[in-house]
Amino acid sequence: GAVVSQHPSWVICKSGTSVKIECRSLDFQATTMFWYRQFPKQSLMLMATSNEGSKATYEQGVEKDKFLINHASLTLSTLTVTSAHPEDSSFYICSARSGNTPYEQYFGPGTRLTVT
């Protein structure tokens, strides 16, 4: 149980285009989903927290107009990187938490984004 999927697993796009990443909880309802970014040899950095049906809460330094998050249902959250630039190239990982596990998060397999 507690499986989280992400799609796509990797994507290459041109500078200036937008990319959408999907995060799905497959066998549980995720009241909260988190989006992280990880640069090479660095740790995961939380970008934003999203609760189903409400606006995401962004961490300091993360541009909400550039990283659009939609959590429209209890099993799906999307992250759209708008007008991507090469410095946005990174490993994007989502995680999900159900109401029953207040501290435990289940991670998706990640999406590797390369902007050329």
Add this chain to the structure above:
Amino acid sequence: RKEVEQDPGPFNVPEGATVAFNCTYSNSASQSFFWYRQDCRKEPKLLMSVYSSGNEDGRFTAQLNRASQYISLLIRDSKLSDSATYLCVVNMEYGNKLVFGAGTILRVKS
């Protein structure tokens, strides 16, 4: 000061060795503590939670010292498959968000 600090390593150990990782955290009000394991280019996976009384899961033992704001992970009888990056993770009091350390690299060699 970083919220969660770890020695990045790498720790290079032979199979069968015992190895210990340490981690310190800055927020004394932190509530929950975890060790995650991350393999290269993969997502982190929960290894174990860390409790005040200490806890053991097979070859892995985790300890928490709240007074010193210090967490440890001990791996006994290291296997080749233990090679990975070990992430110390702390749940901060505010916002229920997890804060990750940068990780400690372990390489177990035959």
